[in-house]
Amino acid sequence: MxxxxxxxxxxxxxGRLMEVTKILGKSGVNMSAYFVADTSEFGILRVIVxxxxxxxxxxxxxxxxxxxxxxxxxxxxxxxxxLSLALEILAREEIxxxxxxxxxxxxxxxxxLRPTDVDRCIDVLQKNQMELVxxxxxYKF
Amino acid sequence: MIWNEPxxxxxxxxxxxIQSERLVETVKRVYHNVPSYRKKMQEKGLVPDDIKSVxxxxxxxxxxxxxxxxxxxxxxxxCPMSEIVRLHASSGTTGKPTVVGYTRKDLNTxxxxxxxxxxxxxxxxxxxxxxxxxxxxxxxxxxxHYGTENLGASVIPISGGNTHKQIQLMQDFGSxxxxxxxxxxxxxxxxxxxxxxxxxxxxxxxGIFGAEPWSENMxxxxxxxxxxxxxxxxxxxxxxxxxxxxxxxxxxxxHINEDHFIPEIVDPVTLEPLPRGSVGELVFTTxxxxxxxxxxxxxRDLTRLNYEKCQCGRTLVxxxxxxxxxxxxxxxxxxxxxxxxxxxxxxxxxxxxPHYLLIVExxxxxxxxxxxxxxxxQFFSDEVKKLQDLRKKITAxxxxxxxxxxxxRLVEPKTIERTAGKAQRVIDKRKI
Numbered sequence: 001m002x003x004x005x006x007x008x009x010x011x012x013x014x015g016r017l018m019e020v021t022k023i024l025g026k027s028g029v030n031m032s033a034y035f036v037a038d039t040s041e042f043g044i045l046r047v048i049v050x051x052x053x054x055x056x057x058x059x060x061x062x063x064x065x066x067x068x069x070x071x072x073x074x075x076x077x078x079x080x081x082x083l084s085l086a087l088e089i090l091a092r093e094e095i096x097x098x099x100x101x102x103x104x105x106x107x108x109x110x111x112x113l114r115p116t117d118v119d120r121c122i123d124v125l126q127k128n129q130m131e132l133v134x135x136x137x138x139y140k141f
Numbered sequence: 142m143i144w145n146e147p148x149x150x151x152x153x154x155x156x157x158x159i160q161s162e163r164l165v166e167t168v169k170r171v172y173h174n175v176p177s178y179r180k181k182m183q184e185k186g187l188v189p190d191d192i193k194s195v196x197x198x199x200x201x202x203x204x205x206x207x208x209x210x211x212x213x214x215x216x217x218x219x220c221p222m223s224e225i226v227r228l229h230a231s232s233g234t235t236g237k238p239t240v241v242g243y244t245r246k247d248l249n250t251x252x253x254x255x256x257x258x259x260x261x262x263x264x265x266x267x268x269x270x271x272x273x274x275x276x277x278x279x280x281x282x283x284x285x286h287y288g289t290e291n292l293g294a295s296v297i298p299i300s301g302g303n304t305h306k307q308i309q310l311m312q313d314f315g316s317x318x319x320x321x322x323x324x325x326x327x328x329x330x331x332x333x334x335x336x337x338x339x340x341x342x343x344x345x346x347x348g349i350f351g352a353e354p355w356s357e358n359m360x361x362x363x364x365x366x367x368x369x370x371x372x373x374x375x376x377x378x379x380x381x382x383x384x385x386x387x388x389x390x391x392x393x394x395x396h397i398n399e400d401h402f403i404p405e406i407v408d409p410v411t412l413e414p415l416p417r418g419s420v421g422e423l424v425f426t427t428x429x430x431x432x433x434x435x436x437x438x439x440x441r442d443l444t445r446l447n448y449e450k451c452q453c454g455r456t457l458v459x460x461x462x463x464x465x466x467x468x469x470x471x472x473x474x475x476x477x478x479x480x481x482x483x484x485x486x487x488x489x490x491x492x493x494x495p496h497y498l499l500i501v502e503x504x505x506x507x508x509x510x511x512x513x514x515x516x517x518x519q520f521f522s523d524e525v526k527k528l529q530d531l532r533k534k535i536t537a538x539x540x541x542x543x544x545x546x547x548x549x550r551l552v553e554p555k556t557i558e559r560t561a562g563k564a565q566r567v568i569d570k571r572k573i
Contacts, residue, residue, distance in 0.1 A: 007523035009516060011552045037525050041532065042551050044525060065521045065554055098524050114523070 001122050001132045002070040004052035005112065008045040009065040012038075020045060020059065027058045032138060033112060035101045046101070048073075048112065050139045070118045073133040074111040074125060078104050083111060086130055090115075093124045110138070144260035144292070145253070148400050149455045153448065156456070159400050161194035163428035168192045168201070171434050174219040177212055178202075178436060195403060198426060199414050203437045209239040209379060218242050220431045230278045231378055231477070238278070241378055242432035248287065250429050251381050254398040255288020258387030261396060261453070262372040263347050264318050266293040271311060273321035273329075274352065275301040280382030281352055285320045288384060294318070301325065304332045315344045322475045323348075323355040323363060323371070327506035330366035340368030349374050351383055353472045357462075360392075373462055379438055380425050386460055391452050394459030401429045404458060405437070406446055420445045423460065441470060471501060471567065473508045473545045480566045483512065486538050492520040492531055496557045499547075503571040510547040512539065515554045 010016045017036070024031065024047075033048035049055045052068055059066045076082040083102070090097065095115050102111040110133055115121035125132060143149050151159075169189045171178040181202040182188070191200060209217060214237075218225065226245050230238040243251065264270065270289045274281030282300055289296045297314055299307060301321065307329060310316065319326060326348055333339075345367055351374035363371045375395050376383035385402050386395035397404050406421040407414050415421040423440045447459045471478045480499055487493045498513040514535060522528055528551060536549045 005523065007521075009521050009528075009551075009553060011550075011556065039525055039529065042528065044523060044528070046523060060518075063553070063555055065516060065518050067521050067523055069523045098526075 001072065001126070001134055002118060003048065003073045003112070003133070003135045003138055004068050005071040005114070006047045006049055006052055006055050006059075007067045007069060008047070008059060009067075010036075010043040010045055012040075012042060017045065019062070020064065023058055023062050024049065024055055027054060029055045029058070033101070033103055033110070035112075037099065046112075048138060052139075069114070072113045072115065072118060072121050072125070073135075073138050074113060075108050075131040075133045076111060078107055078109045083109070086111070086125070089124060089128045089130065090121065093120075095121045095124055142260050142265065143454065144257040149257065149396070149457050151400075151456060153456070156399060157195055160403050160428060161196075163400075164195055164198065164403065164426065165189075165192055167426070167428045167430075167434050168436070170219050170431075171436060175217055177208065177217060198403065198405065198437070201426070201436050203412065203424070203439055204435050205439050206239060206379070210237050213237045214240040215242065217433050217435075219434050220244055225432055227283075228278075229280045229283075229378055229382065239379060241280075244431040247381070247430055247432050250401055251284060251384060252287045252291035254381065254401060255284055255384035256292040257398060258374055258384045259285075259288055259292050259294070259318075259349065261387050261389040261455070262318075262349055262374070263370065263390050264289070264292060264294055264349075268294040268317045268347075269297060269314055269344075270294050270318040270320060270349075271297040271299055271307070271314075271316040273299055273301055273307055273319060273325060274383075280376070280378040284376070284382035284384060285349065304329060305336070308333055308336060308338055311343050311345065312338065317344050318347045318349060319345055319367070319369070320349040320374075322352050323350040323359055324353060324474060324506050324508070326350055326363050326367065326371070327359070330363065331506065333367075340366070343368075345369050347372060349387075351375055352475045375460070375463070377440060379433075379435060380427060380440075381430065385425070389451060389453040389455060393451065394447050394461055396451070396455050396457040396459055397446075399458055402427055404446060404460065406444070407439075409441075409443070417448060418445060420461075423463075471499075471569070473501065473510060476544050478510075478543050478545060482542055483539060484566075486535075486542050487514065490535065490538065492517055493535065497566065498557050499567045501567065501569045501571055508571065510545060511550060512547045513550045513552045513557060515557055516551050518554060 008020055030050040031047050035046045037044045056066050056068050076086055098114045100113045102109055172189045185202055224244045225242040227243040230240045272282055272285050276282030286296055286298055346369055348369045348371040350371055360371045372388045374383050374387045376385040380402055386397040388395050403426045405424040407424050409422040423442045423444050425438050427435050442463045444460045444463050450456050493514050496515050500511040502509050532549050539547050
């Protein structure tokens with residue numbers, strides 16, 4: 001149930017975000033999630049795309065520093081307290097989350113989790129009957 | 142007041158006679174006592190008898206900083222170690238420091254030339270000299286210290302830093318002379334403003350500033366802010382330390398104590414001596430030092446010499462305030478920084494590419510360094526924390542090697558310009 005996330009290193013320079021999206025668009029790669037982590041010196045763009053390998057290659061060719069990493073996509077009902085329940089389980093099991101971001105669409109919300117231990121995180125969530133989104137489903141968005 | 146009038150006001154022929162006699166002795170001593178000099182002379186087919194006067198100086202081989210490193214620590218010393226009474230060393234920023242040793246006589250010579258320098262600057266026995274140069278292996282503090290004592294003025298050996306206390310003691314002790322780097326003098330002036338201490342609250346009248354390049358504009362600013370006369374003192378530890386040359390009250394060039402240190406100006410590329418008045422690389426031959434005499438030592442400083450008699454009455458040759466350096470060494474807050482050191486640090490670290498750009502700026506009165514480093518693709522992480530840790534690691538490593546702090550910026554690979562020839566690694570935006 002691992003999902004591939006594409007990360008792109010970005011200097012704080014004008015136009016870099018635009019360039020990434022332009023390259024992906026031209027290559028016919030669709031994005032279903034898009035998140036920028038920024039610091040005062042640099043930024044990291046994290047995207048979930050329809051074709052991670054292709055996106056990785058085209059960006060690399062264009063001179064970007066890119067990385068593919070495994071993340072987990074949790075689907076939780078779009079109502080109050082749902083995310084909290086999932087996070088409680090992870091906290092109880094001592095699963096450390098490096099970062100996460102979420103996006104909701106209609107009845108449910110997708111939460112991208114980047115745990116230190118991806119396999120154990122999947123295991124724990126599944127044992128607790130939490131719904132995970134598979135890569136193939138997610139890339140279709 | 143002229144400290145040593147017979148020498149400082151001697152005629153050119155008198156000076157040359159002294160220099161010739163001392164040069165002949167020095168060449169004999171190094172030939173017989175220092176294997177590295179003997180070897181170099183033999184390679185040129187020279188024996189000590191070939192050197193009969195200063196006119197023969199240009200026959201001798203050059204000495205460079207690398208020779209001191211290659212002979213680390215004491216290989217270039219020309220006297221038994223039992224005669225050495227003091228050691229000093231450069232900051233050693235490229236691994237091995239350059240070490241210099243002084244005999245009792247060398248320390249006396251040093252005190253003598255510093256006393257001359259301070260007298261040129263206008264310092265008298267009645268003065269209180271606050272020495273805010275660092276004391277330690279660096280020659281600045283102790284060099285000025287003993288020269289001041291030798292002159293008979295009162296030394297306040299406060300050393301560098303501790304800015305509030307510096308200002309406090311200036312007020313309480315009535316310091317009349319401040320000796321430090323020019324950038325620290327400006328910083329002191331800023332802190333004084335913050336503390337609401339005005340120049341008229343102090344008795345300061347003279348500043349003895351050196352150890353880093355500074356401009357005429359900076360001089361004007363220091364003079365205005367502190368209400369003093371700012372005097373440029375020159376020296377390098379290899380030659381002796383501060384006191385090799387100093388400005389007099391007319392501030393029209395620095396008088397070189399040429400009876401001890403013979404200056405030459407050479408073309409930094411061909412190494413041929415240049416005609417009088419030309420700008421070139423300053424080269425020194427020490428002719429009285431016993432511990433570590435140096436033959437034709439290349440300073441890398443660019444300047445020109447003026448042999449005209451000065452308004453102050455001295456005939457000692459004057460060097461212009463240094464206008465630049467013939468190599469890429471940067472002086473940041475008084476610390477020598479070579480861009481190649483940064484390269485070696487980056488080479489040692491797998492995470493970074495050895496491509497970098499160093500930007501030097503002066504914010505207010507302090508020099509700042511910004512280092513742009515490319516992240517190697519395989520070490521790029523999707524976690525902010527890891528990249529920030531990498532940044533901290535580079536910063537710490539550079540600091541430990543250079544001795545100055547740098548602001549490290551991680552940049553995308555291949556964004557730093559590559560050239561086939563000599564890459565521009567440094568952008569110096571300081572307006573000195």
